[in-house]
Amino acid sequence: MSFIGFLFFIFAFVKEMIFSKTVEYAIRAMIFIAQKSKKGIKVGIKEIAKATDAPEYFIGKILQDLSRKGLVQSLKGPTGGFYLEEESSNCSLADIVKAIDGNKLFTGCGLGLKSCSEIKPCPIHNEFKKVREDIYNMLEDARIGEFSKKLEKKLTFLRRK
Amino acid sequence: MSFIGFLFFIFAFVKEMIFSKTVEYAIRAMIFIAQKSKKGIKVGIKEIAKATDAPEYFIGKILQDLSRKGLVQSLKGPTGGFYLEEESSNCSLADIVKAIDGNKLFTGCGLGLKSCSEIKPCPIHNEFKKVREDIYNMLEDARIGEFSKKLEKKLTFLRRK
DNA sequence: CCAATAAAAGACATAAAAGTCTTTTATTGG
């Protein structure tokens, strides 16, 4: 295979993840904001973008949306930025996914039938349903505020160099 | 909320599934072809599109691709169509996903870090890894040929009216 | 009040996914 062909081969494998880019950036940003908020610090978009390795303007749009929906708080002007009130830092990753992409991930049919149905199930319904519920539980159990300690200790990361 | 607002509310919930449309159509089509192949019948694109409620030209493209990759067999001309050789009907859903979208779904980081890593894990690495493995096992255990009986008995469905 | 700051809002641009159509090639039965 030629070198160019090899590159195509590699890029062919850069697709299809569970979450959209928007959701990925949103979760990383929210976890970062939560960490700073615990110290009473508000953070600006530039800092968030750097810390989470996300496109600056894009993460701005996403947070603007989450802000309208009340999942994150913000303040304009000098000393302004994004932060989380006590209640918001208890929000789950599932809440973020729902706010951005709705319930489809948690209720939709794995093979794309118009809806998931117990009565007229698709061939993988039972197995898929279980996985879907596992995903939901994982995201519902994960609260935005709970990641700070491990991040501080550098046991987990929001970006990779 | 206005009626228009309500419509937007509804449409906001039509996004973000685990599989791409391409993968969904591919799996439905492959299961259908397998069912017919057991009876020694080759099926054309029009019939596949109808039976699986997929866009005709699009499923054509998808099967063309899978055919090049050897996951499905085809024959041109009258009495031609798509069919599965014995070996192909033992192929797993994981094989189909891999052929179309690569390994990202099975190996990628849930929060979109450049790669998933045990050494520098993202905050949800452990939980996500488990879910990811469950998805892989579900798809690897499901063989294309094994769905025919339930489809015949109308216990499962490839389309919903 | 004012200048600086930072998010909100809205318009715009690009890339990728999804879907369609037309032409070509292979196969078949007569």
Next chain:
DNA sequence: CCAATAAAAGACTTTTATGTCTTTTATTGG
């Protein structure tokens, strides 16, 4: 051989996701 058939190939369009830039609005400290 020939006409009909059906997939392969390739070009194309549309839609959605992703990403960028510019202008407006709110807030602050001096």
